[in-house]
Amino acid sequence: MSNKTFVSPEIEKNTIEELSKQLIKANSELKKLQEEREIMFANISHDLRAPMTAIRSAVDLALSEENPSREDLRSTIELIDRRSKTLEALVDDMYFLYSVSNVPKSLEFEKIDAVPFLEEYFYDLQIDSRFDDFEMLLDIEQGLECEISIDIQKMIRVLDNLFTNAARYSVRDCDGNPIKKPAIRLKAGRDNDRLMISVMDNGPGIPEKDLPYVFMRTYMVSNARTPESGKNGSGLGLSIAKTIVEKHNGTIECKSIVGEGTEFVISLPVCC
Ligand SMILES: Nc1ncnc2c1ncn2[C@@H]1O[C@H](COP(=O)(O)OP(=O)(O)OP(=O)(O)O)[C@@H](O)[C@H]1O
Numbered sequence: 582m583s584n585k586t587f588v589s590p591e592i593e594k595n596t597i598e599e600l601s602k603q604l605i606k607a608n609s610e611l612k613k614l615q616e617e618r619e620i621m622f623a624n625i626s627h628d629l630r631a632p633m634t635a636i637r638s639a640v641d642l643a644l645s646e647e648n649p650s651r652e653d654l655r656s657t658i659e660l661i662d663r664r665s666k667t668l669e670a671l672v673d674d675m676y677f678l679y680s681v682s683n684v685p686k687s688l689e690f691e692k693i694d695a696v697p698f699l700e701e702y703f704y705d706l707q708i709d710s711r712f713d714d715f716e717m718l719l720d721i722e723q724g725l726e727c728e729i730s731i732d733i734q735k736m737i738r739v740l741d742n743l744f745t746n747a748a749r750y751s752v753r754d755c756d757g758n759p760i761k762k763p764a765i766r767l768k769a770g771r772d773n774d775r776l777m778i779s780v781m782d783n784g785p786g787i788p789e790k791d792l793p794y795v796f797m798r799t800y801m802v803s804n805a806r807t808p809e810s811g812k813n814g815s816g817l818g819l820s821i822a823k824t825i826v827e828k829h830n831g832t833i834e835c836k837s838i839v840g841e842g843t844e845f846v847i848s849l850p851v852c853c
């Protein structure tokens with residue numbers, strides 16, 4: 582007796598159609614990943630090259646002087662020191678991102694109450710001098726009680742980047758004028774089986790055309806995507822944040838209106 586199964590032509594057609602749809606989807610996801618990787622390599626090479634060129638020129642200049650003065654030598658060494666720190670930060674962030682993405686068990690989960698965690702985090706910010714010029718607001722839904730399973734240090738790193746960004750990029754409006762009453766709000770509430778945490782500022786906002794790229798590795802919205810200025814970081818902060826949140830089975834999204842402000846919303850599963 583043959584054990585061949587009969588498959589109707591209709592079912593076969595549907596299966597083939599479904600498979601080809603999946604293939605097309607996988608193909609376009611692969612293409613997107615490849616494009617993202619190319620941009621990442623271009624950005625990383627740019628960001629590595631800029632401080633390295635500065636260090637190289639400083640060394641060449643110092644070596645070319647027969648009798649450099651103490652002041653000249655000191656300012657050269659200070660420049661090398663600043664640029665090396667930029668390089669170190671970039672390499673550290675790249676390694677951190679690599680290990681969170683690829684090393685198994687790189688996260689240590691703990692079940693904790695979300696509200697005391699957020700309150701404690703917020704009170705630490707209030708005594709942090711980087712936020713002295715900001716009105717700091719805490720807005721936790723009344724009666725909110727929920728447990729979440731998180732790697733505390735990694736989640737703090739996510740929040741730190743969101744708050745540092747809010748402070749760093751909300752000082753001036755789109756025209757470059759100081760914002761009159763800069764404010765940063767930490768909001769938390771429950772949406773069914775998810776805890777929603779958001780960090781909002783009333784800064785210049787992010788142009789709509791840039792929004793799809795903010796979580797991309799080493800993307801910086803401003804043209805001054807320069808480690809040279811010493812003002813900005815590696816540009817990996819949001820990419821690291823997204824990787825960490827996704828390792829918690831969560832999501833992070835950015836909503837922004839130019840001239841009004843930016844909000845980053847994290848959604849995390851609540852423990853049953
Ligand atoms: N709250 C915000 N308001 C306006 N622009 C923002 C805000 N948050 C992020 N951005 C833009 O998104 C870019 C990416 O942010 P991200 O945190 O990934 O990198 P970074 O802050 O430049 O560097 P790093 O976080 O590594 O120190 C920033 O360079 C900035 O242009």
Ligand SMILES: [Mg+2]
Binds near residue numbers: 742745746818819
């Ligand atoms: Mg940042």
